[in-house]
Amino acid sequence: MKLNICIFGMGYVGCANGLALAQHNSVILVDKLQSKVDRFNDGDLPIEDIEGSTFFKKNKLDIKAVNNFDLIKNNIDYFILALPTDFDPNNSSYHTDAIESVLSLIFQKDKNAKVVIKSTVNIGFTSAMREKFQTKNIFFSPEFLREGSAFHDSLHPTRIIIGDRGQSAKEFSNLLLNASHNKTPNVLYMSSESAESVKLFSNAYLAMRVAFFNELDTFCLSKKIDTSDVVKGISMDPRIGMFYNNPSFGYGGYCLPKDSKQLLSSFEEIPQELMNAIVESNNTRKNFLITKILEMSPKIVGIYELSMKSGSDNSRDAAVLDIMDKLSASGIEIIIFDKNINHQSSLGYKTHEDFLIFIEQADLILANRLSEQLKPFKDKIFSRDIFNSDL
Numbered sequence: 001m002k003l004n005i006c007i008f009g010m011g012y013v014g015c016a017n018g019l020a021l022a023q024h025n026s027v028i029l030v031d032k033l034q035s036k037v038d039r040f041n042d043g044d045l046p047i048e049d050i051e052g053s054t055f056f057k058k059n060k061l062d063i064k065a066v067n068n069f070d071l072i073k074n075n076i077d078y079f080i081l082a083l084p085t086d087f088d089p090n091n092s093s094y095h096t097d098a099i100e101s102v103l104s105l106i107f108q109k110d111k112n113a114k115v116v117i118k119s120t121v122n123i124g125f126t127s128a129m130r131e132k133f134q135t136k137n138i139f140f141s142p143e144f145l146r147e148g149s150a151f152h153d154s155l156h157p158t159r160i161i162i163g164d165r166g167q168s169a170k171e172f173s174n175l176l177l178n179a180s181h182n183k184t185p186n187v188l189y190m191s192s193e194s195a196e197s198v199k200l201f202s203n204a205y206l207a208m209r210v211a212f213f214n215e216l217d218t219f220c221l222s223k224k225i226d227t228s229d230v231v232k233g234i235s236m237d238p239r240i241g242m243f244y245n246n247p248s249f250g251y252g253g254y255c256l257p258k259d260s261k262q263l264l265s266s267f268e269e270i271p272q273e274l275m276n277a278i279v280e281s282n283n284t285r286k287n288f289l290i291t292k293i294l295e296m297s298p299k300i301v302g303i304y305e306l307s308m309k310s311g312s313d314n315s316r317d318a319a320v321l322d323i324m325d326k327l328s329a330s331g332i333e334i335i336i337f338d339k340n341i342n343h344q345s346s347l348g349y350k351t352h353e354d355f356l357i358f359i360e361q362a363d364l365i366l367a368n369r370l371s372e373q374l375k376p377f378k379d380k381i382f383s384r385d386i387f388n389s390d391l
């Protein structure tokens with residue numbers, strides 16, 4: 001049966017889920033940014049996602065975008081919240097004000113509305129919202145997609161997790177199963193606190209894994225040992241695995257840094273060492289690399305692409321951003337080459353549109369990930385990319 005679905009937030013999570021669900025349902029996307037709404041209604045997906053953009057252009061889907069809640073029809077079966085939850089270091093917790101104000105709007109309109117939170121939230125948030133809005137109809141369902149392959153991941157979920165065991169939880173998991181191109185993704189029903197914990201512990205584990213291989217690389221660089229040999233040698237043990245083991249400048253992106261900090265904060269007085277280390281290790285790694293770079297005494301450092309991953313346009317919380325700020329504070333001139341950024345951008349550093357001029361001007365080029373384009377200039381490059389992969 002075709003259901004009416006309304007999704008708040010037209011970022012990676014909202015757009016990818018919207019397209020996936022629009023295969024069999026009627027979907028309305030809501031965003032406060034008129035520019036995103038217009039772009040979407042003109043047939044252009046407002047996120048960087050090749051598979052999603054192609055799918056959107058090729059298929060006639062029952063999906064549209066609006067920026068005004070009043071334009072939404074009354075018979076919505078499910079509201080899905082894909083709103084940002086940035087980490088607030090002053091309160092050591094996520095900003096959840098966007099979610100809370102949208103929940104108010106929804107329940108003012110329909111006190112029996114069913115709402116699924118796909119945003120990552122702190123453990124206990126869903127129960128607190130059920131209490132606040134006096135309803136059992138708020139569910140948490142963690143999202144595991146990756147930026148750059150958001151739509152693909154929505155179609156091929158590794159697992160579907162719903163933080164509830166009731167009838168609506170089953171109905172919602174069926175919606176996701178119908179959208180899935182995987183034959184049999186695992187479906188798990190659990191308490192909302194368990195589902196919230198799954199999301200935070202998953203991302204903290206991924207951050208820990210990146211941090212582990214980065215510390216291995218820090219050790220090898222310091223002792224003049226070949227990192228590549230060591231990583232291959234240990235990763236061939238199937239319990240460790242030849243994946244997600246490529247050294248980098250540090251973990252970054254929208255989710256791993258903020259979700260690790262949120263989990264650390266959630267531990268409060270509960271004994272732990274690792275959670276703290278996951279957060280601190282990233283700073284230690286960046287500081288180690290800064291020392292290495294300063295030892296090379298460059299006057300002008302070129303940053304080759306700000307994004308975390310090759311092929312991505314997304315530089316949210318990329319590790320290199322901290323490195324360039326600290327190098328700049330040490331008196332080094334920073335220049336950037338990145339075809340994905342607006343050249344008038346307010347980062348405060350000079351950007352180059354001409355690759356060869358960029359290469360010529362920089363004494364040293366930092367590249368979190370290497371590319372064919374850089375190959376002829378390897379003597380000028382500083383990178384820890386060994387396997388050319390982010391998987």
Ligand SMILES: NC(=O)c1ccc[n+]([C@@H]2O[C@H](COP(=O)([O-])OP(=O)(O)OC[C@H]3O[C@@H](n4cnc5c(N)ncnc54)[C@H](O)[C@@H]3O)[C@@H](O)[C@H]2O)c1
Nearest residue numbers: 009010011012013031032082083084085098119120143147
């Ligand atoms: N990006 C990922 O890979 C990923 C993966 C899993 C989970 N998540 C989580 O999902 C949530 C959303 O992430 P994202 O990357 O899609 O975010 P995003 O920043 O790409 O998009 C959020 C969108 O919400 C809009 N918005 C903000 N306030 C609004 C409001 N009051 N009303 C309507 N629209 C509003 C913004 O304009 C923006 O377009 C976050 O909690 C994130 O942690 C993200």
